Amino acid sequence: MILALPYPHIDPVALELGPLLIRWYSLAYIAGLILGWRYCLALAKRPPAAIAPEKIDDFLVWATLAVILGGRLGYTLFYKPGFYLSNPEEVFLVWKGGMSFHGGFLGLIAAIALFCRRHAIPFLALGDLVCAAAPIGLFFGRIANFINGELYGRVADVSWAMVFPRGGPYARHPSQLYEAVLEGPVLFVLLYALIRGVGALERPGLVSGVFAVGYGLSRMAVEFFRQPDAHLGTFFAGATMGQLLSLPILLFGLWLIAKAVKEGKAGNPKK
Secondary structure: OOOOEOOOOOOOEEEEEOOEEEEHHHHHHHHHHHHHHHHHHHHHOOOOOOOOHHHHHHHHHHHHHHHHHHHHHHHHHHOOHHHHHHOHHHHHOHHHOOOOHHHHHHHHHHHHHHHHHHHOOOHHHHHHHHHHHHHHHHHHHHHHHHHHOOOOEOEOOOOOOEOOOOOOOOOEOOHHHHHHHHHHHHHHHHHHHHHHHHOHHHOOOHHHHHHHHHHHHHHHHHOOOEOOOOOOOOOHHHOOHHHHHHHHHHHHHHHHHHHHHHHEEOOEEOO
C-alpha cells in the first residue's frame, strides 16, 4: 500500500451568515484583486511613471468584471460548450464552479485595450503592470482549488500524494499546489527581479511577454501531472485542453519579448 499525505479537509465555506455563504474561492478572488491593485499602484509610482496612480484605481473595476466575466465565458466556451448551449441559464451560476484562466486572460486583454483607448494610455504600459501583479491572483486561485478538492492530479506513487474526496480511493498529485507555486511565487519573483534588476518596465511588453511565457510553460508542465477533465480527456499526442490553450499564450509571450528587446527602452529605440 502506497503511503499518502492526509488531505486537509477544509470547509469550502469560510463564513456563513444566515443565508449568506462566503466561500474561500470568492475570498481568493477578492484577495488577488485587492493585493494586485495595491502592487500595481506601487509599481505605477516608480519612475518612469507612465500611468497616473488614480488610473490604476479606476481600472480595478474593469479588471474585476473582466476576470469574472471572461473567466466564466471562457469556461463555458472552452470546456463545456454543449452543456451550456443546452442549459444557458447555468452560464450565470458562477457559484456552482467553472472558471477558466484563459478566458479571464482574454477578458483582461479586452478590458486593458478599451480602458487604454478611453484614457489615452499606452496599452503595454498598463498591460505590463497587470501582468506583474497577476501571479498574486493566480496563487490564491490555485490555493482555493486545493481547498475545494477540485482540479486534482493524476494517480501517483510519490510520498506527498493525497487522496482527494472527489478523486476516488487513489492517491494523486496535489497538482493545484504545483500550479500555485509555479504560477504564483516563482513567476512573481522572476518578474520582480526583472523589474528591479534590469528595469523591465522601461521596455514596453517585456514584463507581459515574460509573464505569458512563464505561465504557458508552467501550465503546460503541470498538465502532465493534473488529471484531465473527464468530459474532455486528451487530444492528439495526449495533449490536454489546458496545454492547447496555453500554447498561443506562450507564442504570444515570445513575440512580445522579441519585440521589447528589439525596440529597446521606451523613448530610446535600440539601434
